[in-house]
Every structure is written in structure tokens, then in C-alpha cells.
Amino acid sequence: MAAVDAVIVGGGCVGASVAYHLAEAGYADIVLLEADTLASGSTSKAAGGIRLQHGDALNVRLAQRSLAELMDFEQLTGAEISFRQVGYLFLLSSPSDLAMFGQSVALQQSLGVPVRTLSPEQAGELVPQLRTEDLLGATFCPSDGYATPEAVVQGYAAAARRRGVVIRQGERVRRIVTEHGRVQAVETERGERIATSTVICTAGTGSRAIAATAEVDLPVSPERRRLFFTSHSGGIADDVPLTIDFATGFYFHREGPGLVFGGREVTAEDLMTPATHRLPVIVDAPLTSTWHGDYDMSPDHNAMVGRSAHLEGFYYATGFSGHGFQLSPAVGEHLAELVTGRQPSIDLTPFRVERFAEVGGSRVEPIVV
Template sequence: MSRSALPSRASVVVIGGGVIGLSTAYHLAGAGVADVVLLDKGEFGSGSTCRAAGGVRAQFSDGVNIELGRRSLRAFENFKADFGQEIDLRQVGYLFLLDRPEDVVRFEKNVVLQNELGVPSRMIDVAEAGRLSPLISTEGLLAAAYSPTDGHCTPESVVLGYAAAARRAGAKLVRGTTVTDIVHDGHAIDSVVTDRGAIRADTVVCAAGPWSAAIGEMAGVNLPVVPLRRQILTTEAVPGLDPETPFTIDFTTSLYFHREGPGLLLGMSDRQETPGFKLQRSDDWLPRLAAAIERRAPRISEVGLGGGWAGLYEVTPDCNALVGEAPGLSRFLYATGFSGHGFLMGPAVGEVMRDLYLGRAPVVDVSGLDSRRFDGSQVRPELNIV
């Protein structure tokens, strides 16, 4: 398929064609903003979005993240009706398994806050956790946290839905085009330079995921985002697999799994991983993964592995996103650094970026996610990260 022609002018250039960028382009164009142009250096969703595990949830420790997750869940629930795109949403719940007393206390506090914000999460005992997720071993568990409306869906389908809707709303989506510079005088943006030419524009939205630090540097804006490889595997068919198996997470090790067809999709944070743009799979983490499986879900070790892939988290120092507008430079907006949760927050973040561009109060107050928090003492880490 040939690339779209590069426009010479735009009112807004969105950099990054993952779910954050596509949702932003859709919501901007849908609000009547003319000449919205989105650029991606590859195929839409090919960066981090389509390498994600597909989890969608509102179980977080920070109120902003809870609100973004909750609002996005509603969008996923209505996605087929709103966009005509099936996304295979399975609201089987998220189940966090807890085996340390301090984590039980922390999650109890989280659940109180989540309930106050309308999330139907609850603490459950070990027996119920075992019934919900029969593949696990309950040995050593103290409790679990569960929310029935969380679940998972297919990132590729969400990308298709937003891309088609953005085009219908009038946005111009251009793939295979690399941004090489942002021309500005220190006060205002003049144009975005690409390997195919320049686009005159006075507004940029950076939604470039792990590549956002480089985009910010072009504009003289500090976006403290680093790429970190995360790997995912799939298994062969699991005999007798319960179709309602929740997205299950062993919080201590971060081992997670959910149903994927007749088998499972599984992964785990590798605490020995180092930052970098590493998109090749590595076997180095497999012994650590195997140990976590043997400890918490030994039945999985009896099933053969299928395929797998590597993707990138875009990680900030406090594992909270960067969302806002740069001061002093008119106008550079950013939505990045979601530390593995950009896909699930994408629908709501697109609405937020629309509102920030239009100068109105955002649907979710994201003032605490401004990148300037790292200049002072306003850092508050998100604790419910896997």
C-alpha cells in the first residue's frame, strides 16, 4: 500500500500512530479541528500498541490513573457500537494475587479509593481467588484484589477502529514518515520536518511513546521517558481452560497471564532488563519466568509454548504518564510515558488532549501529570504497576 501524500500545512501535527495518537487525532477532528495531520514512522500501532498484552483496567493506586482507566473502559465497552469495529473485549476481570502483608494493606487502600471513584473492585480471600483462576497455586497467598469489569481486548482492532474513525472525521493519517526536526524560535513552533518534507504547523502533539524524549529534544522540551523491553509469550492449547479466566497477576513477581484463544498469553517484568530500544526477543529471562510459573501457576509449565514477541514500555521516573503542554513554547503538547498502560488509557487520553488543545477543562484533571513535576517535589509514584 502506498503512503499518503504529505500535506504542506496543518493546524495540528500529531506525532505517533499508536492508540494515544490515533485517539487524539480522532477526538480533535471530531471536535471540528480542521487540518489535523498524524504522522507515524512505520505502520499504525506498530510501535508499542500492537505489542501490548491488551489488558484494560481501572485498578490503580493514583486517582488520575483510576479515572483515565475507568473512562477508557467505558469507551472500550461501547467501541463496537460507536466505531463499528469488533475489539474482542472480554471483561473477565483483573485478579491481583498478594502474598506480602504490606501489599495487602496497600491494595486495601487502593480498593477504597477505587470504590469512591466508581470502580467495583474488592478484596477477596484466597479460596475465591483459586476459584476465579483455577490455574494458580494458592500456596503462600494472603489475599487478592479483583474487579469484574476489567479485562482484555485486541490492540490491533482498536487501532483499526480509531484510524478509520479519524479519517472519517477529516484527519489526515500518514504512515512511513519519520520526523527529523521541529523548527521553532524558542517561543513558537513553525514547522515539523520529516524525511519526506516539511509541514507548516504551529501546534504539535507528541504521542511518540518510547521515542518521545527525542521528539521533545527537537522542540527543546524535556520529556524524561526511557524505553524498556518487555517480552510476551503465548502457549499452546490449555486443556480444560476456563473461558472466564481473569487477567491474573502475581503481584510479587509480576507474572501475568490471560486467555488467548485456546491457550494463554503470558509475561513478566524482567528486573534485570536494562533500558534501550531492544525489539529482538531474548531467552535470558526464561529461567526467571519459569521459576515464577513453577511457584504460582505450575500447571502452565506443563503446556508447550507457542510464539511470542518483544515490545517497549516508555518509562518515567515515577511510572506515571506525562500529559500536558510545555510552558514557553507555543504550542507543544505531549501524552507519553505511560509505563505500560498507554493502550488501556488511550481512549480517555485522546479526549484529554482534545480538551487541552481547545483550552477547556479536561474530562479528567491531569494537572498532576505535567512533566514539570520532576522539577520539584510533586512526584507521586503509581504503585500498582506490573
């Protein structure tokens, strides 16, 4: 293949969003290389949750920008993503969680998020099937919801292709070729060498290995999570919010005629203890299928996004720690701004990977499900 302006490594929600935003900026002589098929990594395993309720101001701002794009997605790309804006309901049962969410709600409201705190009784009015007597409070944001992650990837990819981006699936990148502190090319597992001065690493949990070939350390690690699907909903309303029992991590939302639910436990036996405690009707909803995927964890549960300080032409976005789908529109826009030399809409320098080597550089995102 002839030399290209940029190579994107990985075609999940983040890589596809970068491709779309670069093409939108008129930077279309680029190729996206995906080892398997588009969206085959963590993206297709996600619950599709989209929320403005984060504890770090940068995540709130990224989420606000992403939400705006997801609300306009069909108009922008032509793709329908089944976005259901039913809200997110966080259930809180420990004094420390109540205090942390109190601070986060104040931050979110100061940034214009329509979030509010609820009493346990009000949470029970929203979802009557919940057990609420041991709750201390809850938070609810009506603009949150969920959509179909694979549809978002296909929508971005199709719109990028229409603008000239080449997307090649079944093309695993073996290494990034560097010389004199600059990116020179990528080499695929088939032995092809594609000359380029710019590589954007969006390979999810595979990012660490591919970045290491260029001697860049991206400390992202996989953490197994599982989702379960049921054939009916136990009488839970079609417009029930995405509901999360924050202390245990158990969460659910409607999916077709039934429910999808998950949590920190990865076996049905272990998960059913917190699930039946919070949502007793779940025992009557037969399981029909399940899948697992990997959260893309970073050391402080915030993403790593930026341009390498040590290798010219190397850009990256990974380590979203379970909230990468919902932030991918704004992160793709941000990387496109960096690559094309435009002023970033949001200053994400606190998310650069070099923070981990700096005293006090880490910044913890506390609302990780």
C-alpha cells in the first residue's frame, strides 16, 4: 500500500470515531486496520450505557459532548443506534457512597447536568420492583440512557468510508516501525509495511502490546465482565432507567422482551446474590444467553488519551475502565483535533499517559461500575 497520512490501529468505538472525525476534518488519506471485524472487541460486549453522571469534571464534559453527538447520530451518519433516553438511576446504600455521590452531583449540576438526588422512596416509585429498605439515597439523570454500540461503530465506519477512509478488517498490526524518535510505518502480520508519519493506537486492551513495539508504555489491562439476558422482564416497565446498585455493581436495563443484567461477579451463581437482593423478581426471569468481555482498566480508572511525549507521530486513546463506549464520540473528536493541529475543544492534557510518572499526576474517577 502507498504511504498514507495516518494509520488507525483498532476498529472499536474509539477507532471508528477517530476515523469519522478525521475524515470530517478533511483528513481522509488514512487507513484503519482492524485485526478481526469492526466492533469485535470490548465494544460489542458493552451494555451500551450512556451517562453524564461521572465524578471527574473532564469525564462529565466529554460525556456531554458525546451525548450531543449520539442524539444527532442518525442525522450525522445516517445510522440508527436505538438510543433510549430512559435515564440512569444509581442506588446508594453506604454513607461513603452517599457522600461521594453528593459531591459528584454538585459537580455535575455546576456543569449543567440535569441530575437530581432522590430518597429511597422516590427511587422505589421509579422502579417499584426494587428492594429499597436498606438504601440511603439515589441519584437520577433523565438525559442518560443506552444505545447499541455496534450500530455506532458501523455508523461511524460507513460515514468515514464515504469520505474516503480505507477500512481493512482481518488485518492485525504486528509492530510500529520507528526511527530517530519518529513513527515511520506500521507492519501487519501479513508482512505488509505501510509508510506513515502518524499512528493512532485505539486497540482497546490490545493497546499495551502494540504500543510496546514502539517502546511506549500504555498501562491498560483487561478485567473480565459478564452480561446475562432474560426472556421476560418480571413486569419491569419498558422505560425503566438503567439501574445500578452501586455498592455491589449489579445493574440492569430492558433489552427486547426481557432484561440484560451484569455486575462485578462473572458467574450467574455469584451475581444472583446481589441481584435477587436488590431486584427480587429477577428469580422469575429465565436466563436465555450470556456473553463476556473485558473492561479496559487503567491504573486510576481514567482514560489515557493524547500524543506521546517521547515518540513523534504516536497518538493513543485507551484505558476507559468500563466507560469507553459513551465517551468515544468526544474522544474521537479530540484525537482528530490533535492530529490535524486544531485547538482542542476540551483540554485533555490531564489524561496523557505521562501522568502516571508524575507525583500527584493520577486523577481517580470514582464512579466505575
